[in-house]
Amino acid sequence: MTKKIGEPEKDMSFLDHVEELRWHLVRSSAAIFIFGIIAFLMKDFIFNKIIFAPKDPDFITYRAFCKVSRFFGTDGLCIDKIPFTLQSLEMGEQFSVHIWISITVGFIIAFPFIIWEFWKFISPGLYEKERKGAVAFIIVSSFLFFVGVLFGYYVITPLSVNFLGNYSVSELVERNIKINSYISLLRSSVLASGLIFELPIVMYFLTKMGLITPDFLKQYRKHALVIVLILSAVITPPDIVSQVIVSIPILILYEVSIFISKVVLKNELKKELKNG
Structure with a gap:
């Protein structure tokens, strides 16, 4: 080891x-x-x-x-x-x-x-x-x-x-x-x-710890969208344009987090096969 x-x-x-x-x-x-x-x-x-x-x-x-x-x-x-x-x-x-x-x-x-x-x-x-x-x-x-x-x-x-x-x-x-x-x-x-904007980093560590997987993030993508919209409503003025402008980069970060989670999980599986 x-x-x-x-x-x-x-x-x-x-x-x-x-x-x-x-x-x-x-x-x-x-x-x-x-x-x-x-x-x-x-x-x-x-x-x-x-x-x-x-x-x-x-x-x-x-x-x-x-x-x-x-x-x-x-x-x-x-x-x-x-x-x-x-x-x-x-x-x-x-x-x-x-x-x-x-x-x-x-x-x-x-x-x-x-x-x-x-x-x-x-x-x-x-x-x-x-x-x-x-x-x-x-x-x-x-x-x-x-x-x-x-x-x-x-x-x-x-x-x-x-x-x-x-x-x-x-x-x-x-x-x-x-x-x-x-x-x-x-x-x-x-x-x-x-x-x-630190969301991808958080997802990286959560995946390393085995707490989340890419499939989990994909499964709850719709729920994440609702949370993002609520979060956007909290940190922006109560108008649609502002909420959409703020929501877009957060949703992009969520998709990036899914990709990062995939990469981390793939590397972990390779490591297990190599050690096994």
Whole structure:
């Protein structure tokens, strides 16, 4: 039997595993903290150029949608303004927002390192051939996460800001939005998308653990479609166009997950035949 990389000479106790996990978490937290401090010091750029950019009608996403709309001979997707004003109603609200945005940015930037720490924690339980895939795992996981973050920022956030910012039950109601509410919408859209795009990686490990199979994923494809639509309705404005735009990449990721599950299962069967 092939020896596992990093296999200890004696089995580690539960407390030893907990201690090892603790240090991985400490190093990951330290990375988030360091990048968070850098983000904290770049306040003007992060807030004026990134955080508040989707509130500007000239934001790249709105211009792209407008061009698509005009291509089909209509101005239906073009917007002139987003009629709401951001305000701070609590003494420490802006400082609190600054702190949490810095932590969020720190987490996003440090994600590859966090994934590396996760890999080091599970690597002692892997075989030599599997351990060689460390670089590929980190690159693919980070790539999917960053693509998800960009999708959340450039697609979900503008759709949400535009729809909710223009929605009104009456002209008597002024649109004065708390800054914390706006930041929460942006943060949840970005992080949720980043984590959702990790679906193929999750399916890879679930297949390796024998918890799912390609046939299982195919059998429940219709159920997955319903879940995707519900998920899209939760993280996007309640309109059909937004939900369809968000649903498409998630469904593509689901189909990719089926393919990955097939490959993993095929490799596992080959390994069993070889060892058998």
